[in-house]
Amino acid sequence: MIEENKPILSVKNLSVAFRTGNAVVDAVRDISFDLYPGETLAILGESGSGKSVSASAIMGILDSPPGFLRSGKVVLDGVDILRQTRAERRRLMGKSIAMIFQDTLAHLNPVYSVGWQIAESFRTHLNLAKNEANDRAVRLLEQVGIPNAVRRAGDFPHQFSGGQRQRVMIAMALALEPKILIADEPTTALDVTVQAKILDLLIEMRNQRDMGLIMITHDLGVAAEVADRILVMNDGEIVEHGVVSQIYANPKHSYTQKLLGAIPGLGNYRETQHDASKESATPLLRVEDLTKHYITEKSLFSRREREIVKACNNVNFDLYQGETLGIVGESGSGKTTVVNMLLKLIEPTSGSAQFKGEDIFTMQGQSLLNLRRQVQAVFQDPYASLNPRMSVLDIISEPWVIHSDVVEKRDYKDRVVELLQNVGMLPDHAERYPHEFSGGQRQRIAIARALALQPQIIVCDEAVSALDVSVQSQIIELLAKLRDERGLSYLFIAHDLPVVKELADRVIVMKAGEIVERGAVDKIFEHPQHAYTIELLAANPIADPEQVADRRRRRGIKQ
Amino acid sequence: MRQFLARRIFHSLISLVGLLVLVFFLARLTGNPGDLYLPLDSSIETRQAFTEKHGYDDPAYIQFGRYVRDLLSGDMGESVRKKRPALEIVLEAIPVTLMLAASAMFLALVGAVIVGARAAYRPGGVFDRVASISSLVSASAPDFWIAITAIIVFSVHLQWLPTSGLGGPIYWIMPVCVLLIRPFGLLVQVVRSSMLTVLSAAYIKTARAKGVKEKSIVFVHALRNAMIPVITVAGDQAAAMANGAVIVETIFGWPGIGKLMIDSIVQRDFAVVQAAILVTAFVILSINIVVDLTYAVLDPRIRKRS
Numbered sequence: 001m002i003e004e005n006k007p008i009l010s011v012k013n014l015s016v017a018f019r020t021g022n023a024v025v026d027a028v029r030d031i032s033f034d035l036y037p038g039e040t041l042a043i044l045g046e047s048g049s050g051k052s053v054s055a056s057a058i059m060g061i062l063d064s065p066p067g068f069l070r071s072g073k074v075v076l077d078g079v080d081i082l083r084q085t086r087a088e089r090r091r092l093m094g095k096s097i098a099m100i101f102q103d104t105l106a107h108l109n110p111v112y113s114v115g116w117q118i119a120e121s122f123r124t125h126l127n128l129a130k131n132e133a134n135d136r137a138v139r140l141l142e143q144v145g146i147p148n149a150v151r152r153a154g155d156f157p158h159q160f161s162g163g164q165r166q167r168v169m170i171a172m173a174l175a176l177e178p179k180i181l182i183a184d185e186p187t188t189a190l191d192v193t194v195q196a197k198i199l200d201l202l203i204e205m206r207n208q209r210d211m212g213l214i215m216i217t218h219d220l221g222v223a224a225e226v227a228d229r230i231l232v233m234n235d236g237e238i239v240e241h242g243v244v245s246q247i248y249a250n251p252k253h254s255y256t257q258k259l260l261g262a263i264p265g266l267g268n269y270r271e272t273q274h275d276a277s278k279e280s281a282t283p284l285l286r287v288e289d290l291t292k293h294y295i296t297e298k299s300l301f302s303r304r305e306r307e308i309v310k311a312c313n314n315v316n317f318d319l320y321q322g323e324t325l326g327i328v329g330e331s332g333s334g335k336t337t338v339v340n341m342l343l344k345l346i347e348p349t350s351g352s353a354q355f356k357g358e359d360i361f362t363m364q365g366q367s368l369l370n371l372r373r374q375v376q377a378v379f380q381d382p383y384a385s386l387n388p389r390m391s392v393l394d395i396i397s398e399p400w401v402i403h404s405d406v407v408e409k410r411d412y413k414d415r416v417v418e419l420l421q422n423v424g425m426l427p428d429h430a431e432r433y434p435h436e437f438s439g440g441q442r443q444r445i446a447i448a449r450a451l452a453l454q455p456q457i458i459v460c461d462e463a464v465s466a467l468d469v470s471v472q473s474q475i476i477e478l479l480a481k482l483r484d485e486r487g488l489s490y491l492f493i494a495h496d497l498p499v500v501k502e503l504a505d506r507v508i509v510m511k512a513g514e515i516v517e518r519g520a521v522d523k524i525f526e527h528p529q530h531a532y533t534i535e536l537l538a539a540n541p542i543a544d545p546e547q548v549a550d551r552r553r554r555r556g557i558k559q
Numbered sequence: 560m561r562q563f564l565a566r567r568i569f570h571s572l573i574s575l576v577g578l579l580v581l582v583f584f585l586a587r588l589t590g591n592p593g594d595l596y597l598p599l600d601s602s603i604e605t606r607q608a609f610t611e612k613h614g615y616d617d618p619a620y621i622q623f624g625r626y627v628r629d630l631l632s633g634d635m636g637e638s639v640r641k642k643r644p645a646l647e648i649v650l651e652a653i654p655v656t657l658m659l660a661a662s663a664m665f666l667a668l669v670g671a672v673i674v675g676a677r678a679a680y681r682p683g684g685v686f687d688r689v690a691s692i693s694s695l696v697s698a699s700a701p702d703f704w705i706a707i708t709a710i711i712v713f714s715v716h717l718q719w720l721p722t723s724g725l726g727g728p729i730y731w732i733m734p735v736c737v738l739l740i741r742p743f744g745l746l747v748q749v750v751r752s753s754m755l756t757v758l759s760a761a762y763i764k765t766a767r768a769k770g771v772k773e774k775s776i777v778f779v780h781a782l783r784n785a786m787i788p789v790i791t792v793a794g795d796q797a798a799a800m801a802n803g804a805v806i807v808e809t810i811f812g813w814p815g816i817g818k819l820m821i822d823s824i825v826q827r828d829f830a831v832v833q834a835a836i837l838v839t840a841f842v843i844l845s846i847n848i849v850v851d852l853t854y855a856v857l858d859p860r861i862r863k864r865s
Contacts, residue, residue, distance in 0.1 A: 061764045093770035106761035111783050156859040
């Protein structure tokens, strides 16, 4: 079907480089591909692979300086758009070729209404009058599934949820019926259930308009879900190119094989599963009826009364020595609220949490200091959770300054080196600063810091969510190894299920502040009971094109 | 919006009352006005009579009670020096200052937005470098020196402009220009740095990907987002000007509020000092309310939060 058509977009030998100081770094090296009408081409790669830079170059929105085009052509309708004047190029942008982005809150102008921003395309390219442009914007919002479109067109980006904002973005991109849509990680920031709906919408829009869709993603599941063909990029080059079934069933390049092997949730459950029921001893941590309610501020601009938001409601669980408890839930489920209360970063409204039988919320003085030592945390964003002005040595040894009896000052260096080696880093990394490391390496440093006080519990709040899949699997492996060596207990928070599959003994599924389902990890995955757990599992993109096609048929979407 | 305004006005009134108390008692710490008004050789009886006539012999809190009572009936007292109601004198002076300040501020703001935006559009370019250096010079120039130099050049040597006084438009040129130089330089820098940040924002990329014209990207998409810090600084500068551009008013002989205040303080004309400060404070608080409202108009997120 595809081969009969002529391509609508041909990228030929495109190379992009960045100037950094005196050096020139190649970001994209000599990539070529064609895009045909009505097809989805996925560009798959990890961070730094050059996939987003290629898209920016095609769209003419490369950050320049420092980025610049080295060579290559981008042919659209027989014209090399890279050789066009700025004015000619501008007339194509948004009209023939459009783009949507990952971080919709940052990519929509905060001070103009969404209706205005959509209508702008009509005013700019078609010179439509304000009223007509606005009417069309409202119709587009309806098409992408925004309820009450007439009223909501006047709302501002921050008043929409992440999923709705992506719909707005799609409406804006599709305003002038472009032939090509480039989607740069459009669902990465979204919950899995929302992600599934946005992907369905994109496919529906592509089919209606016979549009060519370029889907840039790091997620093998998303690529399998939507793509017809896949380009795998690594280090600025295309390493593999093929139809989706071939890539997944029979990957040729070693990098593709490595990527496919790193997908979370493919491995086995933990072998030495903890049987909590057999534990006669008291649990390490017992959480009873933990509740946090927020009361909203009374608004000055509307007559709305104060409301109570139940961020977390009557949460109960036990955590035993050496056990890993996965807490899974989408944004707003209250999982981070639970963590923040247990780390004593916020006060609970009611309920208790006992660490070895003592209530942590009434602790003071020495016992509180001891609790801080025994419970350590690893956070989601390794860029924000390490102080950029402290060296790795300072970061890892800081806990010892506070808990001065753990390590003698003259032994700091040796112990830091030892910890760095435990987490798979090199001794001379101790003298460096966080910005010199990649995301995965920074997360290793954060883990080393958490280990410094030899805690019994480590709380991992989305500790692998910001990482590339191949790095993600390494960190999960590291966590498992450290747990087995040291008998650690983990509270492992995640927004989707696959990452907890290999690590957790038991899983708690949270929704809207409540626990909806709990059980042993294999039970949750094999025999989920609650509708929400089933929905979560079903919404997760599977990196297997055959299963995907089957599932999509069931959801009523044409392939 | 109405409630927001009401709350702001209420807060402003509290500050006003605090200021009132402070100024009243601080003014009385400067000494007895009679010592300045009456001839040095005047008799003790004359001095006594003056003090009693104006009630300066009562304890300060009784004087304050009287002041508040009169104030509530709209009476701000009488100038000892000019023998006229203090409020009348102040209300003659304030429009002069406000007109001067408003013209200077308006020109400075418009000019700064154009120059700052243009400079930020191509950072490191020729225009940017010229604008950055000259705005630094203008922000740090001492205004009394500029005023005097301008008088020497334009009035004495070239004889294009009058040296001082109040009259037709030609009298306005030098005072306004001298007054706007510093705020202009400062605002160019604020506009430039704010626009630099905004122009690298993600939504500017989105606008480019939509094919929006560059002019519209700078002046529609970016400028409104960049204005919040600019308005903050501009409001601050405007408040300082409303307080009386003392130096400019003195050098150019303008009968504005700044000059009036200095004269009254020097002469211990308490009623006028109090009235002048009260009226100026009212103007400044109004400017702050306007600044807050401008924030809310510019940015819907602020509307929601407050």
